[in-house]
Amino acid sequence: MTIPPGPYSPNPAPLLARALRALRRDTGLPVAFGGPVSRDGRGFVIEQLDGARTTSLLRLRVQAGAGLGGRALALARPWVVDDYFAAEEITHVYDHAVAPEHLRSIAAAPVVVDGAPRAVLYVASRSSVDFGDRLLESVARVVQLVERDLAVEEEGRRRLAAAPPALHSAEVHELVAELSQIAATVQDEGIRRRLVDVCRRTRLLAGRVPSADRSPAPAVAAVRLSPREREVLAEVARGCTNDEVAEALGLLPNTVKSYLKSAMRKLGATNRVQAVNLARAAGALD
Structure with missing residues (x-):
């Protein structure tokens, strides 16, 4: 079961889709895929593919500790194999899904926010490549951006959810100003627009406060x-x-x-x- 969007859990799908494109662009590797971690942290489902030739990996359920991505999730750090099918440090319970894509060198990295895994991202090549410092740094940069943007959007939702049901106009303006400052730090355009929309909806709360309770505009x-x-x-x-x-x-x-x-x-x-x-x-x- 994947984490549903809620007051503190933004829907990661649009952000993960952009992250997969960024992984391919920044590393120069042809395939990227990944998905959100279940609420209990025991596994994840691969929900998105970028550059894949088949759908063999789509909707694959990966358990923590199993396979390459499961190992990265269990260890809470990136893990790399230069030759997937020859790798002895991972289990091979998902070979049937990897084989149709002819993947060889693969890196898997968990996305962690506030100490909790939120997603696992992969980037892969169909030929042997050396995951040296340059490639690993590119993967780390993308993962860090995803972690930051998820954390920022989650903080915005948390602040809005913590606001009292009845707000004075001055409190609404203060809350909007704080959310706007958070939005200004986000590089991801999709997340920024969603926070701007949260600001718009927050301003509407001012119109619901009885006129006697409103602070002067x-x-x-x-x-x-x-x-x-x-x-x-x-x-x-x-x-x-x-x-x-x-x-x-x-x-x-x-x-x-x-x-x-x-x-x-x-x-x-x-x-x-x-x-x-x-x-x-x-x-x-x-």
């Missing part, structure tokens, strides 16, 4: 932002740096800084995240 309704200032803030809201905003809008970085400072001054904001939240409260941003 920021006095920004009368602020008029120029079209360029709104465009710059919209890109900032997506987590873009000044250089990325400049590239997206065809501006110079110094021009972006000028528009951003002007918008912050009009809004009475002291930082980028606060400017975005105040602009949204004023209806100047979606």
Whole structure:
């Protein structure tokens, strides 16, 4: 049974799909596959393939300690075999699934968040390759990005779930600002968009608080932002740096800084995240 998405367990499927593509790209190896670990940590199911010629590995259930991936899961660290079918340090209960793909050199690495395994990723070649430092470092980088992005999204969900049922407007703005700061640290675009959506849904909570309980909204309704200032803030809201905003809008970085400072001054904001939240409260941003 795989871990279902819940308040503290984001659905890892989209992130794992991007991780498999990244493994193939960064290592130059032709095949990558993997899947989420069961809630009890005793095994996992291979749910995604990238570069496979057959479906022999798809939906394969791997037990902790069995085969290459099971050994990596049990030891909580990557494990490599240069010649899979000749490897004596692993069991060969899954040879029937590996054989149709003609895989030879394979690396398996667990994804661990808060001390708990969340997934196992493989990258493989149909010929013999040396998993030296360069290849292993590439695998480690991808795994670390997956671990970080899962942890960030999980923290966002945890903070939202821990919020009291009835929130004051000021508390909503504070929570959104904190989630926005978390989103800005995420490199994975899919995760970032999901966190931005969490921010949007959190802002809706302010509209459910009885008017007598609401804190005064920021006095920004009368602020008029120029079209360029709104465009710059919209890109900032997506987590873009000044250089990325400049590239997206065809501006110079110094021009972006000028528009951003002007918008912050009009809004009475002291930082980028606060400017975005105040602009949204004023209806100047979606």
